[in-house]
Amino acid sequence: MNQFQYARPSKPQAAIRAVAKDANAQFIAGGTNLVDLMKRGVMTPQKLVDINRLPLNKIERQNNGLRLGALALNSAVADDKLVRERQPLLVQALNAGASAQLRNMATVGGNMLQRTRCPYFYDTTMPCNKRAPGTGCGALEGINRMHAIFGFSDKCIAVHPSDMSVALVALDATVLVSGPQGDRRIPFADFHRLPGDTPQKDTNLERGELITAVDIPDAPFTRHVSYYKVRERASYAFALVSAAAALELDGNTIKAARLALGGVAHKPWRLTAAEQVLVGKPATEATFRQAAEVAMQGAKAFKYNEYKLKLAPNTLVQALKTATAA
Incomplete structure (x- = not known):
């Protein structure tokens, strides 16, 4: 070091x-x-x-929603009574995300800003445009079984590793930041970036900007929710694919839905088109399969991650079935 x-x-x-x-x-x-x-x-x-030392660790009611301070610990958020009552999907994602020891240290803001776990990014002897722009992407022709099937470019096919962020994008959260030019609010869906020609830029933060809080609006998704994570081992591991599903049901009819995938793109992958497919339909496996088919439009695999083309829709369907049964 x-x-x-x-x-x-x-x-x-x-x-x-x-x-x-x-x-x-x-x-x-x-x-x-x-x-x-x-x-x-x-x-x-x-x-x-x-x-x-900054006063940024509060968890509180704010403007018809919850506000999570950027320094609130992942464990504190997952154990908080307000969060558990009003945003159970976030609780599930946090508890799936890491070991208890890490959750006792990791913060909300830090979780959002964590870098990819691509092995070519971590290995300084290998080419990586994210680590060293212009050197190439070792994963393109390398061992790419953990890599993206959406939103990638020829400069980078890495995926974002955060479980918490998958839930937050599904819940329409907003990021509050403060910087040299003042304060601003960033919709969570716009906070992280796709790689394009600048994969070294993970987010749309400007130089010197500090995350101060995350706002999550109230929503009717307090019962029928599921964060379903597929990984190589049951203990602490990053997702091969994960799915966040939140439903509002009227009997067996879906009134509203929020969906997102993790482990498939350079950012948490919101599925707005698939959400629209669900609204007004019965909460059945056939409906969920239709939504999953729409969710996978535009997906493309590489040599070693072709399994994700089947795993991702199956994971989404399982999340929806689990959410319905909750």
């Missing part, structure tokens, strides 16, 4: 200024991803700005 400077400001604006004025500075909170990347030489910030 390279040497680095360390600062621990107590006010948000001081932290923002410290990162905005130094291109080699980086915010650090729980450090559950950043420290690993620094140890491997994947990321080499020359200055770390520790934000744990």
Whole structure:
């Protein structure tokens, strides 16, 4: 690990200024991803700005919804009474996301900002446009069984690893950020980026911008929800494919639906067209199969991840069946 400077400001604006004025500075909170990347030489910030003293860890009711402070711990959010009552889909996703030890350190903001787990990104001897722009993508012709089937480019086929983010995009969350130019709100669906020609940019944050909170609007999805995650082992592992499903039912008729997939793209993959297919239909496996077929339009596999073309729709159908039975 390279040497680095360390600062621990107590006010948000001081932290923002410290990162905005130094291109080699980086915010650090729980450090559950950043420290690993620094140890491997994947990321080499020359200055770390520790934000744990900032007052950003509240979980509270706000404007007809819930507001999660950026420094709220994943374990605290999953155990919070308000979150469990009003956003059970998020609770399921958080509990599926990591070991208890990691959830006790990882923060809401840090979870959103974690980098891909693509092995070519982590291996500094291999080409990776995300780690070193212009060097190529080792995964394109390499072992790409964990990689994207939606939204990729010839520069990068990595996937975003967060389970929490899959639930948040399905729940129409909004990200609150503060930066050198002031405060702004970013719809969660627009927070993460597809790789395009700039895969090194994971999000639409500007230099020096700090996530302060996430707002989740109230919705009728408090009972019929499911976060279904398929992984290579039952213990802590990243998703091969995951699906978030939330339904509002009137008897056996679907009044509203929210759907998203994880492990399939460079960002959490919202399925708005598939949601529309479900509305007004009976909550049956035949209906769910129709929605899954629509969800997979545009999917394309590579040499080693062709199984995802079957696994993804089957995972979505299983999530919908589990949500209906809840």
